[in-house]
Amino acid sequence: MSRADRRRQLLETAEQVFAERGFRAVSMDEIAERCGVSKPLLYEHFGSKDGLVQATIDRVRAELYEATSAAMAQARDPREMVWRGMLAYFEFMDAHSRSFMMLLQEPMVVPGGTDDVLEQTRRQQSGLIAPLLAALAPDVPPAAVEAYTEIIIGGCERLALWRLSHPELSARDAARYMTDFTWNALREHVRADLMPPPLGPDAPSGAS
Amino acid sequence: MSRADRRRQLLETAEQVFAERGFRAVSMDEIAERCGVSKPLLYEHFGSKDGLVQATIDRVRAELYEATSAAMAQARDPREMVWRGMLAYFEFMDAHSRSFMMLLQEPMVVPGGTDDVLEQTRRQQSGLIAPLLAALAPDVPPAAVEAYTEIIIGGCERLALWRLSHPELSARDAARYMTDFTWNALREHVRADLMPPPLGPDAPSGAS
DNA sequence: GCTGGTAACTTACTGAGAGTAGGTTACTGG
DNA sequence: CCAGTAACCTACTCTCAGTAAGTTACCAGC
Missing domain, CATH: 1.10.357.10 (Tetracycline Repressor, domain 2)
Incomplete structure (x- = not known):
């Protein structure tokens, strides 16, 4: 998948998961799983959990x-x-x-x-x-x-x-x-x- | 030290440490050290990190x-x-x-x-x-x-x-x-x- | 003055989860 | 057919919240 498309998909799923259970309760492992990708890919795109949270909020x-x-x-x-x-x-x-x-x-x-x-x-x-x-x-x-x-x-x-x-x-x-x-x-x-x-x-x- | 006095001291120190570096950045180990006590004592008094944060804020x-x-x-x-x-x-x-x-x-x-x-x-x-x-x-x-x-x-x-x-x-x-x-x-x-x-x-x- | 009990406190661990090193696959241009 | 690179993964490390299992200090009653 193209980088931009993947990013969109990750953000979409992350927003959903965060919305369900809150920032704190959700682990990066869980998000990765729900997105159907591995954790390092998340880090590739967003740098850190805070980065992902930030992007979601933006x-x-x-x-x-x-x-x-x-x-x-x-x-x-x-x-x-x-x-x-x-x-x-x-x-x-x-x-x-x-x-x-x-x-x-x-x-x-x-x-x-x-x-x-x-x-x-x-x-x-x-x-x-x-x-x-x-x-x-x-x-x-x-x-x-x-x-x-x-x-x-x-x-x-x-x-x-x-x-x-x-x-x-x-x-x-x-x-x-x-x-x-x-x-x-x-x-x-x-x-x-x-x-x-x-x-x-x-x-x-x-x-x- | 009496339980109540100890509690006061812990809260005082915790407030200071939290104020210096923020809730997230500070670990329970660090607070325990700054208070001159062991970590389980903190848990004895406040139950969890959230409990301590809560008490501090109160x-x-x-x-x-x-x-x-x-x-x-x-x-x-x-x-x-x-x-x-x-x-x-x-x-x-x-x-x-x-x-x-x-x-x-x-x-x-x-x-x-x-x-x-x-x-x-x-x-x-x-x-x-x-x-x-x-x-x-x-x-x-x-x-x-x-x-x-x-x-x-x-x-x-x-x-x-x-x-x-x-x-x-x-x-x-x-x-x-x-x-x-x-x-x-x-x-x-x-x-x-x-x-x-x-x-x-x-x-x-x-x-x- | 020894003993059972309890309150205050400790060392030494477990487990979860953030973050990473070092690949592997897959596709692209030459 | 072979670089080179973009997308992606397995398998770790390390920090930190939380806990199990004590130890010490002190105080009752005998």
């Missing part, structure tokens, strides 16, 4: 990024963009909950704790949110935009994690809470012409 | 909880309570950055991923925040209070993590951002008699 991250940015691209105005992005995020989670969990765990599982790896995830997500905030609320200073971006990302992650033990909270409601919260937080900074916001495509019952 | 968590709740107890009104809690949180982080990092990693490092352990941390933190939100904004429905609580906790954690790579953001500014963000998000729900809030004990320059 794959999921790319999917998530694509899903959310595609959803956001359909929006007409910043308010709707927030809503669509949030909704796509939480819906992605419903569709790939185990893989998604892995994504949230990533910064912790990989070597040094807070290395460039985390930085990469962060930049990707904040690259989606920060410009949006800046567009919504141009008078907020850049430092605050960065901080708010982090707060929003953290809020999403936490709420997503929380949903695992509270399935009664639908993706729509979660997205709704996040959107409301964010929107209200920024309300007084929001550009006047965006101010009477469209309520979102189809607003579920929410807090406000 | 210790840090207790300290954090004490610090933040003590700070909050000094406040006169909810607005100030938010501010003091946030400030204590970020200042605790400056004082114990490595141990604090461990705390954030905990849900991920421990066995099953999202078990009761996470739940425990969460309940402790949200026990501090949720009643406060409810007091601040009594017309927000309970489900929304819970969700907002999670969002706020996640925001704090993320912002704390972010500060590791952005030391230019002081604890005061971080607390300020969190407080502003939260306050604004809830503004329209806040009880009228709390509405013109005292600006906090000593407000640093902030976003709004």
Whole structure:
């Protein structure tokens, strides 16, 4: 099999196995077996277990990024963009909950704790949110935009994690809470012409 | 040495070693050596490596909880309570950055991923925040209070993590951002008699 | 002051699993 | 038909979590 094809197959299987039983519980021997190859081949492709974990996570991250940015691209105005992005995020989670969990765990599982790896995830997500905030609320200073971006990302992650033990909270409601919260937080900074916001495509019952 | 004293000593040393090099990199043999005891004694006390990690983290968590709740107890009104809690949180982080990092990693490092352990941390933190939100904004429905609580906790954690790579953001500014963000998000729900809030004990320059 | 019991602690092992050295097969261009 | 190389494997090593089977220190009761 060609190197690229093999890599894809290995990643696919690894994601599945990791999703089933978690990073820690799964051994490289087991993955190799499930892939129908020998262990050194895994090391050939990914260098180490951490490398494989990393690659697996990158794959999921790319999917998530694509899903959310595609959803956001359909929006007409910043308010709707927030809503669509949030909704796509939480819906992605419903569709790939185990893989998604892995994504949230990533910064912790990989070597040094807070290395460039985390930085990469962060930049990707904040690259989606920060410009949006800046567009919504141009008078907020850049430092605050960065901080708010982090707060929003953290809020999403936490709420997503929380949903695992509270399935009664639908993706729509979660997205709704996040959107409301964010929107209200920024309300007084929001550009006047965006101010009477469209309520979102189809607003579920929410807090406000 | 008495069992309780020994346990304390072991935990103290373990926290130090873990903080220096991270959970994963440190072996039980190494901790035993640094403690001046044999490995089975560690197992006698903590059952497993995860058990030791868990106990270590619980210790840090207790300290954090004490610090933040003590700070909050000094406040006169909810607005100030938010501010003091946030400030204590970020200042605790400056004082114990490595141990604090461990705390954030905990849900991920421990066995099953999202078990009761996470739940425990969460309940402790949200026990501090949720009643406060409810007091601040009594017309927000309970489900929304819970969700907002999670969002706020996640925001704090993320912002704390972010500060590791952005030391230019002081604890005061971080607390300020969190407080502003939260306050604004809830503004329209806040009880009228709390509405013109005292600006906090000593407000640093902030976003709004 | 010797003895049975127990609490604190140790040495010396097992087993699992990450990572590797050194091939072997299979296919490609000359 | 023969290099050379890409894909892949068998068979190891070594670190580290966890354990079995003690040993020492101390304290009751006789």
